[in-house]
Amino acid sequence: MRITPYNKILPLKFLANKDFRNKKDNNIAFDKKAVEVSVQDVQGAYGKVLVNIQQDAGLFNKSVFDLSLSLAGLSDEEFNNLNISQTFKKDNFIAEILSVTKDLPETERQIACKYFGFELYQNEESPLGFSISGYPFISGDKEIIQNADSGVYEAIDKLRPVIIRFLDNNPVVCNNKNIEKELNSLIVFFPELRVLIGKKQHKNHNFDVMKHSLKVMQKIVQNPEFEKLNRQDKELLLVASLFHDIRKTEGKRDPNHAINGAFDTYGITRKLNLPREDRVKLYSLIKNHGWLNYINRTNTSIERWETQKAVAFDMREGNLFDMMKIFTEADLKSTKDSDASFDKHKASFETNSKNIKKHIKFMYQYL
Secondary structure, three states, rough: OOOOOHHHHOOOOOOOOOEOEEEEOOHOOOOOOOOOOOOOHHHHOOOOOOOOOOOOHHHHHHHHHHHHHHHOOOHHHHHHOEEEEEEOOHHHHHHHHHHHOOOOHHHHHHHHHHHHOOOEEOOOOOOOOOEEEEOOOOOOOHHHHOOOOOHHHHHHHHHHHHHHHHHHHOOOOEEHHHHHHHHHHHHHOOOHHHHHHOOOOOOOOOOHHHHHHHHHHHHHHHHHHHHOOOOOHHHHHHHHHHHHHOOOOOOOOOOHHHHHHHHHHHHHHHHHOOHHHHHHHHHHHHHHHOOHHHHOOOOHHHHHHHHHHHHHHHHHOOOHHHHHHHHHHHHHOOOOOOOOHHHHHHHHHHEEEEHHHHHHHHHHHHO
């Protein structure tokens, strides 16, 4: 087998144009501006996320660690029986948005929604035929409506109390009161997480996106390797578990959700006043959390070799790949109501992890 020299590496370039299930998996494309994303880049078409109000990071850290400890103490059966919802549910929120804007043309309805930071898109997997993309917020983006028709302004006035009801007057409800308390504390910091509650995943998953994310957090904390990390790296892994699927398309396999979620998380977590290098680390964890899937989808030994090198390149700094192994194992253990998915891929996980570690060691010696 011809071995590509390390100074010729083009991470995942050969995979960027491969067709996986008739979809280009840009998740794995080499991203040269990964750590230079601006707040505007993060928001895309969804308006301005409120990142200028700096939150008390200490209170957030306490809430996220308290939540992780509560989850760690649950058995798999106890976790599977958790029921997590909101008083004003996501689908009821969508129904009211559709009702308020029912007389608007589609383009004007989207302008009114974008003013509040989100869009509604047609999705046959949703009970109402529509899903949310983006993150609702209250204050509104005036630039969106500079040249809008009067109907848009009227719709905005009607939408505002609906948005407030969803974001500010909408307790999270859970049959475990400790978890309920901690989730409500976290959502004060990150109302963006509300869109995950009740968001259906594709058929390989047993849980909605929020419950899956909490399951990942649980499995991270239960891993003995987690205790070997310093406090800051523990925090980053716990935050990554909450946000890693924040951009998943509802009810469908979404090959681009990791790269999109990584960009969004990089911007949204500015509220925590994290050092830039920690946000870059968080970005890398989320962007690459599907690395094992990328490797397992290769067709030849050369492709597998190249993909392992690409993962090693992205994860080469410090203990980032050790953190990623904890993250990936937890993610695999959280798709079903048991560890079945991890058990299925365990041999591949261990073999590829060893090879990636060898690549990382080689890079440190010769690059």
